[in-house]
Amino acid sequence: MDDTEGFEDSPAKRPQFLTVLCILTFIGSSLFIFRNAMLYANADAVAGIFSKVKNSAEKNTMSRMDSANMRRRQERKIAFGNMMNSFSDMASAGSIRKNAIGTIISSVITLLGALVMWRLRRIGFFIYILGTLAGVAVPLVLFGASGNSIAMAIFSQFFGFLFIALYALNYRSLR
Numbered sequence: 001m002d003d004t005e006g007f008e009d010s011p012a013k014r015p016q017f018l019t020v021l022c023i024l025t026f027i028g029s030s031l032f033i034f035r036n037a038m039l040y041a042n043a044d045a046v047a048g049i050f051s052k053v054k055n056s057a058e059k060n061t062m063s064r065m066d067s068a069n070m071r072r073r074q075e076r077k078i079a080f081g082n083m084m085n086s087f088s089d090m091a092s093a094g095s096i097r098k099n100a101i102g103t104i105i106s107s108v109i110t111l112l113g114a115l116v117m118w119r120l121r122r123i124g125f126f127i128y129i130l131g132t133l134a135g136v137a138v139p140l141v142l143f144g145a146s147g148n149s150i151a152m153a154i155f156s157q158f159f160g161f162l163f164i165a166l167y168a169l170n171y172r173s174l175r
Contacts, residue, residue: 012120018170021163025114025128028159032107040100043093050091090143090152102138103156106131110160117167122174125167132160 039046089095109131116124136153143149 012173012175014118014120015170015173018117018167018173021166021170022114022118025110025163029107029111029114033104033111036100036103036107040097040104043096043100046096047091047093054091090139090148095142098142099138102142103135106135106138109134117170117174120174122171125171125174128167129164132157132164135160 090099110128111131113124113126113128113131116127118124135157139149139152139156143152
């Protein structure tokens with residue numbers, strides 16, 4: 001008679017580091033979903049605040065420029081205007097709503113990936129990567145490959161890429 005007869009294989013134990021990563025992802029993705037749902041609901045108010053800040057910044061920048069150097073003043077005005085116009089496109093109520101929806105979708109995908117990895121399934125790792133890449137793609141698709149949108153994409157997904165590397169350390173634990 002075999003000593004293991006009658007006993008089931010014990011389920012694979014989740015490494016503590018993977019548990020911590022998954023919990024941090026549950027918290028982070030949930031917060032992003034909530035924050036962007038609130039942003040979507042209040043997009044008009046947020047766009048109004050951005051508009052006021054833009055107008056105030058334009059007035060302050062232009063009033064500080066000395067009249068002694070007109071050419072430099074004109075160059076600054078053009079550069080500042082281009083930057084503010086690019087930012088204004090991103091800060092309209094419609095753009096805020098679109099970005100919020102894209103971020104919610106990205107966060108749901110990363111949350112789903114973490115839930116699947118919680119159950120020690122390798123496919124969760126790839127789902128998480130897909131969610132992170134979707135988070136990078138959202139601002140680039142919505143606003144084009146401008147400097148502001150690239151910076152936004154990199155900044156918003158910095159931790160996503162960090163977590164991909166950390167999850168990769170646990171890849172062998174996944175089935």
